Amino acid sequence: MxxxxxxxxxxxxxxxxxxxxxxxxxxxxxxxxxxxxxxxxxxxxxxxxxxxxxxxxxxxxxxxxxxxxxxxxxxxxxxxxxxxxxxxxxxxxxxxxxxxxxxxxxxxxxxxxxxxxxxIHRPKNAKTLPNVLSKEEIFRLIDLTTNIKHKTLLALIYSSGLRISEAINMKIIDIDSQRMLIHVKNAKGKKDRYTLLSTKVLELLREYYAIYKPKMFLFEGQHGEQYSSRSAQSVLQQSAKKAGITRPISLHTLRHSFATHLLESGTDLRYIQDLLGHSSPKTTMIYTHVTNTSLKKIINPFDM
Incomplete structure:
Protein backbone atom coordinates (compact mmCIF):
# COMPACT_ATOMS: atom_id res chain seq x y z
CA MET A 1 0.00 0.00 0.00
CA ILE A 120 -29.77 23.63 -22.17
CA HIS A 121 -31.54 20.47 -21.02
CA ARG A 122 -31.04 18.75 -17.69
CA PRO A 123 -30.75 15.00 -17.11
CA LYS A 124 -33.85 13.21 -15.91
CA ASN A 125 -33.67 12.98 -12.13
CA ALA A 126 -33.43 9.52 -10.64
CA LYS A 127 -36.11 9.10 -7.98
CA THR A 128 -33.93 7.51 -5.33
CA LEU A 129 -35.05 7.24 -1.71
CA PRO A 130 -32.82 8.36 1.17
CA ASN A 131 -30.96 5.69 3.10
CA VAL A 132 -32.33 5.48 6.66
CA LEU A 133 -31.17 3.65 9.79
CA SER A 134 -33.55 2.29 12.42
CA LYS A 135 -33.59 3.88 15.89
CA GLU A 136 -31.91 0.76 17.26
CA GLU A 137 -29.08 1.05 14.71
CA ILE A 138 -28.63 4.77 15.47
CA PHE A 139 -28.38 4.22 19.24
CA ARG A 140 -26.06 1.21 18.84
CA LEU A 141 -23.82 3.25 16.54
CA ILE A 142 -23.63 6.15 19.02
CA ASP A 143 -23.25 3.92 22.10
CA LEU A 144 -20.28 2.09 20.53
CA THR A 145 -18.51 5.40 19.80
CA THR A 146 -16.15 5.61 22.77
CA ASN A 147 -14.47 8.98 22.16
CA ILE A 148 -16.66 11.64 23.84
CA LYS A 149 -16.07 14.24 21.09
CA HIS A 150 -16.98 11.77 18.35
CA LYS A 151 -19.98 10.49 20.29
CA THR A 152 -21.26 14.06 20.87
CA LEU A 153 -20.79 15.00 17.21
CA LEU A 154 -22.76 11.99 15.90
CA ALA A 155 -25.47 12.39 18.55
CA LEU A 156 -25.86 16.10 17.77
CA ILE A 157 -26.12 15.56 13.98
CA TYR A 158 -28.81 12.90 14.44
CA SER A 159 -30.80 14.55 17.24
CA SER A 160 -30.94 17.94 15.51
CA GLY A 161 -31.10 16.84 11.86
CA LEU A 162 -27.97 18.78 10.94
CA ARG A 163 -25.97 18.78 7.75
CA ILE A 164 -22.28 18.04 8.39
CA SER A 165 -21.34 21.58 7.27
CA GLU A 166 -23.78 22.98 9.86
CA ALA A 167 -22.30 20.82 12.63
CA ILE A 168 -18.66 21.74 11.99
CA ASN A 169 -19.52 25.45 11.51
CA MET A 170 -21.43 25.55 14.79
CA LYS A 171 -20.13 27.75 17.60
CA ILE A 172 -20.61 27.40 21.35
CA ILE A 173 -22.92 30.44 21.46
CA ASP A 174 -25.30 28.72 19.02
CA ILE A 175 -26.41 26.27 21.74
CA ASP A 176 -29.39 27.74 23.61
CA SER A 177 -29.77 25.53 26.67
CA GLN A 178 -32.45 27.80 28.18
CA ARG A 179 -34.88 27.34 25.30
CA MET A 180 -33.49 23.90 24.37
CA LEU A 181 -32.86 25.03 20.80
CA ILE A 182 -29.88 25.20 18.44
CA HIS A 183 -29.41 28.28 16.26
CA VAL A 184 -28.21 27.12 12.84
CA LYS A 185 -26.66 30.16 11.17
CA ASN A 186 -25.94 30.86 7.51
CA ALA A 187 -26.90 27.34 6.43
CA LYS A 188 -27.56 26.15 2.87
CA GLY A 189 -29.17 28.96 0.87
CA LYS A 190 -27.76 31.45 3.42
CA LYS A 191 -30.71 30.80 5.74
CA ASP A 192 -30.85 30.78 9.53
CA ARG A 193 -33.14 28.45 11.47
CA TYR A 194 -33.72 26.90 14.87
CA THR A 195 -33.73 23.17 15.46
CA LEU A 196 -34.17 20.89 18.47
CA LEU A 197 -31.67 20.39 21.30
CA SER A 198 -32.02 17.03 23.02
CA THR A 199 -31.73 16.96 26.82
CA LYS A 200 -29.51 13.86 26.61
CA VAL A 201 -27.31 15.53 23.98
CA LEU A 202 -27.06 18.62 26.22
CA GLU A 203 -25.62 16.35 28.94
CA LEU A 204 -23.14 14.96 26.40
CA LEU A 205 -22.21 18.49 25.30
CA ARG A 206 -21.48 19.55 28.89
CA GLU A 207 -19.35 16.45 29.50
CA TYR A 208 -17.52 17.01 26.20
CA TYR A 209 -16.98 20.73 26.93
CA ALA A 210 -15.52 20.03 30.37
CA ILE A 211 -12.87 17.78 28.80
CA TYR A 212 -12.03 19.53 25.51
CA LYS A 213 -12.90 23.20 26.28
CA PRO A 214 -13.28 24.34 22.64
CA LYS A 215 -12.48 28.02 22.12
CA MET A 216 -14.47 29.13 19.06
CA PHE A 217 -16.09 26.31 17.13
CA LEU A 218 -18.09 23.72 19.01
CA PHE A 219 -15.96 20.97 17.43
CA GLU A 220 -12.30 21.72 16.86
CA GLY A 221 -9.31 19.78 15.55
CA GLN A 222 -6.15 18.97 17.50
CA HIS A 223 -4.70 22.45 17.06
CA GLY A 224 -7.87 24.47 17.62
CA GLU A 225 -8.79 24.65 13.94
CA GLN A 226 -12.28 23.89 12.62
CA TYR A 227 -13.05 20.16 12.62
CA SER A 228 -12.99 18.71 9.10
CA SER A 229 -15.91 16.97 7.41
CA ARG A 230 -13.53 14.23 6.26
CA SER A 231 -12.58 13.44 9.86
CA ALA A 232 -16.27 13.36 10.82
CA GLN A 233 -17.05 10.93 7.96
CA SER A 234 -14.16 8.73 9.10
CA VAL A 235 -15.57 8.69 12.65
CA LEU A 236 -18.96 7.56 11.33
CA GLN A 237 -17.48 4.73 9.24
CA GLN A 238 -15.49 3.40 12.21
CA SER A 239 -18.56 3.50 14.45
CA ALA A 240 -20.75 1.87 11.80
CA LYS A 241 -18.23 -0.96 11.51
CA LYS A 242 -18.33 -1.48 15.29
CA ALA A 243 -22.16 -1.46 15.21
CA GLY A 244 -22.22 -4.10 12.47
CA ILE A 245 -23.85 -1.79 9.91
CA THR A 246 -22.62 -3.09 6.58
CA ARG A 247 -24.70 -1.10 4.08
CA PRO A 248 -23.13 2.16 2.86
CA ILE A 249 -24.08 5.20 4.98
CA SER A 250 -22.89 8.78 5.33
CA LEU A 251 -23.36 11.53 7.90
CA HIS A 252 -26.35 12.69 5.84
CA THR A 253 -27.94 9.31 6.65
CA LEU A 254 -28.23 10.53 10.27
CA ARG A 255 -30.15 13.61 9.07
CA HIS A 256 -32.43 11.43 6.90
CA SER A 257 -33.02 9.13 9.88
CA PHE A 258 -33.90 12.09 12.14
CA ALA A 259 -36.59 13.29 9.69
CA THR A 260 -37.98 9.79 9.12
CA HIS A 261 -38.18 8.98 12.84
CA LEU A 262 -39.96 12.28 13.53
CA LEU A 263 -42.49 11.50 10.82
CA GLU A 264 -43.03 8.00 12.18
CA SER A 265 -43.69 9.43 15.65
CA GLY A 266 -46.48 11.64 14.24
CA THR A 267 -44.69 15.00 13.84
CA ASP A 268 -46.36 17.27 11.28
CA LEU A 269 -44.48 17.46 7.97
CA ARG A 270 -44.50 21.27 8.11
CA TYR A 271 -42.55 21.27 11.40
CA ILE A 272 -40.05 18.77 9.97
CA GLN A 273 -39.57 21.07 6.98
CA ASP A 274 -38.71 23.96 9.30
CA LEU A 275 -36.35 21.86 11.43
CA LEU A 276 -34.45 20.66 8.35
CA GLY A 277 -34.40 24.09 6.71
CA HIS A 278 -36.03 22.96 3.46
CA SER A 279 -37.31 25.76 1.22
CA SER A 280 -39.98 23.60 -0.38
CA PRO A 281 -42.31 21.04 1.25
CA LYS A 282 -41.68 18.84 -1.82
CA THR A 283 -38.16 18.19 -0.56
CA THR A 284 -39.46 17.06 2.83
CA MET A 285 -42.21 14.93 1.24
CA ILE A 286 -39.61 12.32 0.20
CA TYR A 287 -39.58 11.04 3.80
CA THR A 288 -43.19 9.92 3.47
CA HIS A 289 -41.90 7.23 1.09
CA VAL A 290 -39.46 5.73 3.60
CA THR A 291 -41.52 5.80 6.80
CA ASN A 292 -42.93 2.39 7.73
CA THR A 293 -45.66 3.53 10.17
CA SER A 294 -48.44 3.44 7.58
CA LEU A 295 -47.06 0.33 5.88
CA LYS A 296 -47.30 -1.61 9.15
CA LYS A 297 -51.07 -1.11 9.14
CA ILE A 298 -51.40 -2.94 5.82
CA ILE A 299 -51.99 -6.68 6.10
CA ASN A 300 -49.97 -8.57 3.53
CA PRO A 301 -52.32 -10.79 1.44
CA PHE A 302 -49.87 -13.67 1.87
CA ASP A 303 -50.47 -13.53 5.64
CA MET A 304 -54.29 -13.52 5.43
Whole structure:
Protein backbone atom coordinates (compact mmCIF):
# COMPACT_ATOMS: atom_id res chain seq x y z
CA MET A 1 0.00 0.00 0.00
CA UNK A 2 2.94 2.34 -0.66
CA UNK A 3 2.49 5.74 -2.29
CA UNK A 4 5.00 7.51 -4.54
CA UNK A 5 5.10 11.07 -5.85
CA UNK A 6 6.66 11.81 -9.22
CA UNK A 7 7.13 15.13 -11.06
CA UNK A 8 4.19 16.12 -13.26
CA UNK A 9 6.13 16.29 -16.53
CA UNK A 10 5.19 15.52 -20.14
CA UNK A 11 7.67 12.61 -20.11
CA UNK A 12 6.09 10.99 -17.05
CA UNK A 13 2.61 11.49 -18.45
CA UNK A 14 3.63 9.65 -21.62
CA UNK A 15 5.30 6.92 -19.57
CA UNK A 16 2.23 6.27 -17.42
CA UNK A 17 -0.26 6.87 -20.25
CA UNK A 18 -1.80 9.93 -18.63
CA UNK A 19 -3.27 12.77 -20.69
CA UNK A 20 -0.63 15.36 -21.69
CA UNK A 21 -0.40 18.35 -19.35
CA UNK A 22 -1.68 20.62 -22.12
CA UNK A 23 -4.86 18.52 -22.27
CA UNK A 24 -5.76 19.09 -18.60
CA UNK A 25 -6.04 22.87 -18.67
CA UNK A 26 -8.38 25.15 -20.64
CA UNK A 27 -7.15 27.62 -23.24
CA UNK A 28 -5.69 30.92 -21.91
CA UNK A 29 -9.04 32.58 -22.69
CA UNK A 30 -10.81 29.80 -20.77
CA UNK A 31 -8.60 30.31 -17.70
CA UNK A 32 -9.31 34.05 -17.79
CA UNK A 33 -13.06 33.46 -18.15
CA UNK A 34 -13.07 31.04 -15.21
CA UNK A 35 -11.45 33.70 -13.01
CA UNK A 36 -14.08 36.23 -14.11
CA UNK A 37 -16.78 33.62 -13.45
CA UNK A 38 -15.51 33.18 -9.88
CA UNK A 39 -15.62 36.94 -9.35
CA UNK A 40 -19.24 37.09 -10.56
CA UNK A 41 -20.26 34.26 -8.20
CA UNK A 42 -18.50 35.96 -5.27
CA UNK A 43 -20.26 39.23 -6.04
CA UNK A 44 -23.55 37.31 -5.91
CA UNK A 45 -22.44 35.93 -2.51
CA UNK A 46 -22.29 32.28 -3.48
CA UNK A 47 -20.50 30.16 -0.88
CA UNK A 48 -16.84 29.27 -1.50
CA UNK A 49 -17.80 25.59 -1.70
CA UNK A 50 -20.31 26.32 -4.48
CA UNK A 51 -17.82 28.56 -6.31
CA UNK A 52 -15.19 25.81 -6.21
CA UNK A 53 -17.66 23.14 -7.33
CA UNK A 54 -19.02 25.19 -10.25
CA UNK A 55 -15.64 26.50 -11.41
CA UNK A 56 -14.12 22.98 -11.38
CA UNK A 57 -17.12 21.64 -13.32
CA UNK A 58 -16.80 24.50 -15.83
CA UNK A 59 -13.05 23.87 -16.13
CA UNK A 60 -13.68 20.27 -17.26
CA UNK A 61 -16.15 21.50 -19.87
CA UNK A 62 -13.74 24.16 -21.21
CA UNK A 63 -10.86 21.66 -21.25
CA UNK A 64 -13.02 19.43 -23.46
CA UNK A 65 -13.47 22.39 -25.87
CA UNK A 66 -10.02 23.93 -25.40
CA UNK A 67 -9.52 24.12 -29.20
CA UNK A 68 -12.80 25.98 -29.72
CA UNK A 69 -13.43 29.67 -29.05
CA UNK A 70 -15.86 30.14 -26.15
CA UNK A 71 -17.99 32.47 -28.30
CA UNK A 72 -18.45 29.61 -30.79
CA UNK A 73 -19.67 26.99 -28.28
CA UNK A 74 -23.32 26.05 -28.89
CA UNK A 75 -26.07 23.99 -27.28
CA UNK A 76 -25.12 21.06 -29.53
CA UNK A 77 -21.67 21.08 -27.93
CA UNK A 78 -23.29 20.53 -24.51
CA UNK A 79 -25.11 17.47 -25.90
CA UNK A 80 -21.85 16.14 -27.38
CA UNK A 81 -20.07 16.72 -24.06
CA UNK A 82 -22.79 14.84 -22.17
CA UNK A 83 -22.46 11.88 -24.52
CA UNK A 84 -18.70 11.85 -25.08
CA UNK A 85 -17.57 12.69 -21.55
CA UNK A 86 -20.35 12.33 -18.93
CA UNK A 87 -21.97 9.13 -20.24
CA UNK A 88 -18.77 7.59 -21.60
CA UNK A 89 -17.15 7.89 -18.15
CA UNK A 90 -20.29 6.61 -16.35
CA UNK A 91 -20.65 9.82 -14.34
CA UNK A 92 -23.85 10.27 -12.34
CA UNK A 93 -26.94 12.26 -13.31
CA UNK A 94 -26.43 14.48 -10.24
CA UNK A 95 -22.91 15.31 -11.42
CA UNK A 96 -24.25 16.02 -14.90
CA UNK A 97 -26.81 18.35 -13.34
CA UNK A 98 -23.97 20.12 -11.52
CA UNK A 99 -22.19 20.61 -14.86
CA UNK A 100 -25.40 22.01 -16.38
CA UNK A 101 -25.77 24.48 -13.49
CA UNK A 102 -22.19 25.66 -13.99
CA UNK A 103 -22.57 26.01 -17.78
CA UNK A 104 -25.86 27.90 -17.44
CA UNK A 105 -24.48 30.33 -14.88
CA UNK A 106 -21.30 30.82 -16.91
CA UNK A 107 -22.96 31.57 -20.25
CA UNK A 108 -25.34 34.00 -18.55
CA UNK A 109 -22.25 36.10 -17.80
CA UNK A 110 -20.84 35.94 -21.37
CA UNK A 111 -21.88 38.75 -23.71
CA UNK A 112 -20.87 37.26 -27.07
CA UNK A 113 -22.21 33.73 -27.22
CA UNK A 114 -24.18 31.39 -29.46
CA UNK A 115 -25.43 29.49 -26.42
CA UNK A 116 -29.17 29.59 -25.70
CA UNK A 117 -29.09 29.13 -21.93
CA UNK A 118 -32.81 28.34 -21.59
CA UNK A 119 -32.45 25.51 -24.12
CA ILE A 120 -29.77 23.63 -22.17
CA HIS A 121 -31.54 20.47 -21.02
CA ARG A 122 -31.04 18.75 -17.69
CA PRO A 123 -30.75 15.00 -17.11
CA LYS A 124 -33.85 13.21 -15.91
CA ASN A 125 -33.67 12.98 -12.13
CA ALA A 126 -33.43 9.52 -10.64
CA LYS A 127 -36.11 9.10 -7.98
CA THR A 128 -33.93 7.51 -5.33
CA LEU A 129 -35.05 7.24 -1.71
CA PRO A 130 -32.82 8.36 1.17
CA ASN A 131 -30.96 5.69 3.10
CA VAL A 132 -32.33 5.48 6.66
CA LEU A 133 -31.17 3.65 9.79
CA SER A 134 -33.55 2.29 12.42
CA LYS A 135 -33.59 3.88 15.89
CA GLU A 136 -31.91 0.76 17.26
CA GLU A 137 -29.08 1.05 14.71
CA ILE A 138 -28.63 4.77 15.47
CA PHE A 139 -28.38 4.22 19.24
CA ARG A 140 -26.06 1.21 18.84
CA LEU A 141 -23.82 3.25 16.54
CA ILE A 142 -23.63 6.15 19.02
CA ASP A 143 -23.25 3.92 22.10
CA LEU A 144 -20.28 2.09 20.53
CA THR A 145 -18.51 5.40 19.80
CA THR A 146 -16.15 5.61 22.77
CA ASN A 147 -14.47 8.98 22.16
CA ILE A 148 -16.66 11.64 23.84
CA LYS A 149 -16.07 14.24 21.09
CA HIS A 150 -16.98 11.77 18.35
CA LYS A 151 -19.98 10.49 20.29
CA THR A 152 -21.26 14.06 20.87
CA LEU A 153 -20.79 15.00 17.21
CA LEU A 154 -22.76 11.99 15.90
CA ALA A 155 -25.47 12.39 18.55
CA LEU A 156 -25.86 16.10 17.77
CA ILE A 157 -26.12 15.56 13.98
CA TYR A 158 -28.81 12.90 14.44
CA SER A 159 -30.80 14.55 17.24
CA SER A 160 -30.94 17.94 15.51
CA GLY A 161 -31.10 16.84 11.86
CA LEU A 162 -27.97 18.78 10.94
CA ARG A 163 -25.97 18.78 7.75
CA ILE A 164 -22.28 18.04 8.39
CA SER A 165 -21.34 21.58 7.27
CA GLU A 166 -23.78 22.98 9.86
CA ALA A 167 -22.30 20.82 12.63
CA ILE A 168 -18.66 21.74 11.99
CA ASN A 169 -19.52 25.45 11.51
CA MET A 170 -21.43 25.55 14.79
CA LYS A 171 -20.13 27.75 17.60
CA ILE A 172 -20.61 27.40 21.35
CA ILE A 173 -22.92 30.44 21.46
CA ASP A 174 -25.30 28.72 19.02
CA ILE A 175 -26.41 26.27 21.74
CA ASP A 176 -29.39 27.74 23.61
CA SER A 177 -29.77 25.53 26.67
CA GLN A 178 -32.45 27.80 28.18
CA ARG A 179 -34.88 27.34 25.30
CA MET A 180 -33.49 23.90 24.37
CA LEU A 181 -32.86 25.03 20.80
CA ILE A 182 -29.88 25.20 18.44
CA HIS A 183 -29.41 28.28 16.26
CA VAL A 184 -28.21 27.12 12.84
CA LYS A 185 -26.66 30.16 11.17
CA ASN A 186 -25.94 30.86 7.51
CA ALA A 187 -26.90 27.34 6.43
CA LYS A 188 -27.56 26.15 2.87
CA GLY A 189 -29.17 28.96 0.87
CA LYS A 190 -27.76 31.45 3.42
CA LYS A 191 -30.71 30.80 5.74
CA ASP A 192 -30.85 30.78 9.53
CA ARG A 193 -33.14 28.45 11.47
CA TYR A 194 -33.72 26.90 14.87
CA THR A 195 -33.73 23.17 15.46
CA LEU A 196 -34.17 20.89 18.47
CA LEU A 197 -31.67 20.39 21.30
CA SER A 198 -32.02 17.03 23.02
CA THR A 199 -31.73 16.96 26.82
CA LYS A 200 -29.51 13.86 26.61
CA VAL A 201 -27.31 15.53 23.98
CA LEU A 202 -27.06 18.62 26.22
CA GLU A 203 -25.62 16.35 28.94
CA LEU A 204 -23.14 14.96 26.40
CA LEU A 205 -22.21 18.49 25.30
CA ARG A 206 -21.48 19.55 28.89
CA GLU A 207 -19.35 16.45 29.50
CA TYR A 208 -17.52 17.01 26.20
CA TYR A 209 -16.98 20.73 26.93
CA ALA A 210 -15.52 20.03 30.37
CA ILE A 211 -12.87 17.78 28.80
CA TYR A 212 -12.03 19.53 25.51
CA LYS A 213 -12.90 23.20 26.28
CA PRO A 214 -13.28 24.34 22.64
CA LYS A 215 -12.48 28.02 22.12
CA MET A 216 -14.47 29.13 19.06
CA PHE A 217 -16.09 26.31 17.13
CA LEU A 218 -18.09 23.72 19.01
CA PHE A 219 -15.96 20.97 17.43
CA GLU A 220 -12.30 21.72 16.86
CA GLY A 221 -9.31 19.78 15.55
CA GLN A 222 -6.15 18.97 17.50
CA HIS A 223 -4.70 22.45 17.06
CA GLY A 224 -7.87 24.47 17.62
CA GLU A 225 -8.79 24.65 13.94
CA GLN A 226 -12.28 23.89 12.62
CA TYR A 227 -13.05 20.16 12.62
CA SER A 228 -12.99 18.71 9.10
CA SER A 229 -15.91 16.97 7.41
CA ARG A 230 -13.53 14.23 6.26
CA SER A 231 -12.58 13.44 9.86
CA ALA A 232 -16.27 13.36 10.82
CA GLN A 233 -17.05 10.93 7.96
CA SER A 234 -14.16 8.73 9.10
CA VAL A 235 -15.57 8.69 12.65
CA LEU A 236 -18.96 7.56 11.33
CA GLN A 237 -17.48 4.73 9.24
CA GLN A 238 -15.49 3.40 12.21
CA SER A 239 -18.56 3.50 14.45
CA ALA A 240 -20.75 1.87 11.80
CA LYS A 241 -18.23 -0.96 11.51
CA LYS A 242 -18.33 -1.48 15.29
CA ALA A 243 -22.16 -1.46 15.21
CA GLY A 244 -22.22 -4.10 12.47
CA ILE A 245 -23.85 -1.79 9.91
CA THR A 246 -22.62 -3.09 6.58
CA ARG A 247 -24.70 -1.10 4.08
CA PRO A 248 -23.13 2.16 2.86
CA ILE A 249 -24.08 5.20 4.98
CA SER A 250 -22.89 8.78 5.33
CA LEU A 251 -23.36 11.53 7.90
CA HIS A 252 -26.35 12.69 5.84
CA THR A 253 -27.94 9.31 6.65
CA LEU A 254 -28.23 10.53 10.27
CA ARG A 255 -30.15 13.61 9.07
CA HIS A 256 -32.43 11.43 6.90
CA SER A 257 -33.02 9.13 9.88
CA PHE A 258 -33.90 12.09 12.14
CA ALA A 259 -36.59 13.29 9.69
CA THR A 260 -37.98 9.79 9.12
CA HIS A 261 -38.18 8.98 12.84
CA LEU A 262 -39.96 12.28 13.53
CA LEU A 263 -42.49 11.50 10.82
CA GLU A 264 -43.03 8.00 12.18
CA SER A 265 -43.69 9.43 15.65
CA GLY A 266 -46.48 11.64 14.24
CA THR A 267 -44.69 15.00 13.84
CA ASP A 268 -46.36 17.27 11.28
CA LEU A 269 -44.48 17.46 7.97
CA ARG A 270 -44.50 21.27 8.11
CA TYR A 271 -42.55 21.27 11.40
CA ILE A 272 -40.05 18.77 9.97
CA GLN A 273 -39.57 21.07 6.98
CA ASP A 274 -38.71 23.96 9.30
CA LEU A 275 -36.35 21.86 11.43
CA LEU A 276 -34.45 20.66 8.35
CA GLY A 277 -34.40 24.09 6.71
CA HIS A 278 -36.03 22.96 3.46
CA SER A 279 -37.31 25.76 1.22
CA SER A 280 -39.98 23.60 -0.38
CA PRO A 281 -42.31 21.04 1.25
CA LYS A 282 -41.68 18.84 -1.82
CA THR A 283 -38.16 18.19 -0.56
CA THR A 284 -39.46 17.06 2.83
CA MET A 285 -42.21 14.93 1.24
CA ILE A 286 -39.61 12.32 0.20
CA TYR A 287 -39.58 11.04 3.80
CA THR A 288 -43.19 9.92 3.47
CA HIS A 289 -41.90 7.23 1.09
CA VAL A 290 -39.46 5.73 3.60
CA THR A 291 -41.52 5.80 6.80
CA ASN A 292 -42.93 2.39 7.73
CA THR A 293 -45.66 3.53 10.17
CA SER A 294 -48.44 3.44 7.58
CA LEU A 295 -47.06 0.33 5.88
CA LYS A 296 -47.30 -1.61 9.15
CA LYS A 297 -51.07 -1.11 9.14
CA ILE A 298 -51.40 -2.94 5.82
CA ILE A 299 -51.99 -6.68 6.10
CA ASN A 300 -49.97 -8.57 3.53
CA PRO A 301 -52.32 -10.79 1.44
CA PHE A 302 -49.87 -13.67 1.87
CA ASP A 303 -50.47 -13.53 5.64
CA MET A 304 -54.29 -13.52 5.43
Missing amino acids: GVWHIPDTEENRIRFRILPLSHTIPSPDGIEQIQKFKQVLRSKRYSENTITTYSEALKLFLVFYREKAIAEITNDDVVIYNNEYILKNNLSASYQNQIVNAIKLFFQTIRETKMLVDK
